[in-house]
Amino acid sequence: MAISVKNLNFFYGSSQALFDINLDAQEGDTVVLLGPSGAGKSTLIRTLNLLEVPTSGELHIANNHFDLSQANNNPKAIRQLRQDVGMVFQQYNLWPHLTVIENLIEAPKKVLGISEEEAKKDALELLKRLRLEEHADRFPLHLSGGQQQRIAIARAVVNKPKVLLLDESLSALDYKLRKQMQNELKQLQRQLGITFIFVTHDQEEAITMSDRIVLLRKGKIAQDGLPREIYEDPANLFVARFIGEINVFDATVIERKSDDELLANVEGRVCDIHTSISAEKGQKLQVLLRPEDIVIEELDENEHSNAIIGRIVDRTYKGMTLESTVEFDHNGKRVLVSEFFNEDDPHMDHSVGQRVGITWHEGWEVVLNDEDNQ
Numbered sequence: 023m024a025i026s027v028k029n030l031n032f033f034y035g036s037s038q039a040l041f042d043i044n045l046d047a048q049e050g051d052t053v054v055l056l057g058p059s060g061a062g063k064s065t066l067i068r069t070l071n072l073l074e075v076p077t078s079g080e081l082h083i084a085n086n087h088f089d090l091s092q093a094n095n096n097p098k099a100i101r102q103l104r105q106d107v108g109m110v111f112q113q114y115n116l117w118p119h120l121t122v123i124e125n126l127i128e129a130p131k132k133v134l135g136i137s138e139e140e141a142k143k144d145a146l147e148l149l150k151r152l153r154l155e156e157h158a159d160r161f162p163l164h165l166s167g168g169q170q171q172r173i174a175i176a177r178a179v180v181n182k183p184k185v186l187l188l189d190e191s192l193s194a195l196d197y198k199l200r201k202q203m204q205n206e207l208k209q210l211q212r213q214l215g216i217t218f219i220f221v222t223h224d225q226e227e228a229i230t231m232s233d234r235i236v237l238l239r240k241g242k243i244a245q246d247g248l249p250r251e252i253y254e255d256p257a258n259l260f261v262a263r264f265i266g267e268i269n270v271f272d273a274t275v276i277e278r279k280s281d282d283e284l285l286a287n288v289e290g291r292v293c294d295i296h297t298s299i300s301a302e303k304g305q306k307l308q309v310l311l312r313p314e315d316i317v318i319e320e321l322d323e324n325e326h327s328n329a330i331i332g333r334i335v336d337r338t339y340k341g342m343t344l345e346s347t348v349e350f351d352h353n354g355k356r357v358l359v360s361e362f363f364n365e366d367d368p369h370m371d372h373s374v375g376q377r378v379g380i381t382w383h384e385g386w387e388v389v390l391n392d393e394d395n396q
């Protein structure tokens with residue numbers, strides 16, 4: 023295990039910013055810390071190299087061990103930690119008075135005691151890998167934002183850290199460049215085998231970059247899992263809403279049918295829902311459905327159907343998929359439906375204004391009893 027954090031708590035003065043955090047990362051993995059602004063991502067990542075010192079907990083990272091309840095500010099141990107654990111910020115923080123190559127060899131020479139010649143050789147090799155070798159003798163301010171950020175990353179990895187902490191490192195770049203840098207970073211990470219902790223507030227970036235996502239909310243871990251687990255099986259409404267699109271249907275329990283089935287009234291539709299959460303008769307629940315979980319049904323003349331009846335109010339062709347917005351008759355709620363686009367499928371002929379029934383792929387629903395996350 024490259025990183026293991028146990029029961030970590032952190033306060034800014036009297037205000038608690040991190041609550042009992044437990045976090046692991048396997049060697050060579052990219053773990054993404056995701057969450058809205060103010061969730062505690064920067065605070066957490068900064069505790070990993072003790073830029074912020076937690077009040078309690080244990081930190082094991084790249085063979086450095088700290089029991090944080092002991093006042094542990096042994097400068098030698100912290101120096102070793104900072105060698106093993108590199109960091110890249112959103113702002114590039116390059117030294118403006120040094121050329122690119124000088125920026126890269128400064129720390130290896132001073133901290134690692136490597137000869138100038140050797141350090142230059144390592145740095146040039148890395149610059150080549152990042153296709154930046156022609157800029158070696160230029161000053162950072164003469165380079166574009168993307169190039170400066172690549173240099174900042176190169177400067178962090180040239181020290182051969184075992185773990186690299188990246189705090190919103192791509193967030194200042196425009197969309198296209200960010201996409202390109204995501205791929206470059208992933209490649210670099212695979213080649214060097216460094217463990218990454220990568221902070222972002224962007225769910226799409228999180229899914230692209232991560233082996234695992236840790237979603238933070240108000241200083242606590244809302245969910246920790248594979249991107250797919252978090253998407254398909256969100257622990258609560260906050261998580262469901264933060265990653266991807268979600269439709270929330272209101273349901274009332276009619277009766278329990280078996281350990282993992284309830285009979286319920288879901289937006290007026292009486293049907294089975296699959297869940298093992300404990301629920302009493304009459305209890306209110308939420309049924310969560312992703313746009314691709316939902317099925318649009320045609321109605322007969324009499325509109326006899328056990329589906330939820332509504333009307334298509336919008337259709338958008340998205341290339342791979344066709345998105346429809348359907349408005350329920352009974353309460354005006356709007357749901358988003360995503361179907362694979364297929365010319366030969368008669369569903370593709372549905373049109374705005376048409377009345378339809380809404381059901382879903384049985385068993386794909388996630389059922390929650392989640393009052394505090396509304």
Ligand code: ADP
Pocket residue numbers: 034039057058059060061062063064065066
């Ligand atoms: P994120 O990086 O997820 O946006 P932060 O870790 O920066 O979140 O902040 C977490 C919480 O701690 C926020 O409520 C923020 O206001 C507070 N905070 C951050 N830095 C400081 C500081 N230096 N002093 C006091 N409170 C802070």
Ligand code: MG
Pocket residue numbers: 063064065190
């Ligand atoms: Mg931050």
